[in-house]
Amino acid sequence: MSDMSNKLTVLLAAIAGSAGGLLSRYAGPAPVYAQTPAAIPQEIRARRFVLVDETGTPRGAFGVETNDSVQIEVQDKKGQIRVPRFDALKLRQSWSSAEQPPKELTLLR
DSSP: OOHHHHHHHHHHHHHHHHHHHHHHHHHSOOOOOOOOOOOOOSOOOOSEEEEEOTTSOEEEEEEEOTTSOEEEEEEOTTSOEEEEEEETTTTEEEEEETTSOSSOOOTTO
16 A cells, blocks of 8 residues: 555544544533432431331331330241340340230231
């Protein structure tokens, strides 16, 4: 190839690149810019929070019962609801079955 042919090829490539750059700038979609992250809330209010497993089945809940008492309930794989109990005299926590609850359980039902 001749020296003149190389210069013409480089010139056409530069013109085509510039034209493509200008077209993409003005004919393409609007540019996307990063958004500022949302502020972390200082407080979240709800009457109930429900924990679900990977299938969407409720497995735990923390909230206010129908009799206005605050309750935590967890449900095992067999469907039995358990309620945490804290014995202040012995300074220990245990789990009791929901069959003999001291208050009405409605969060997971």
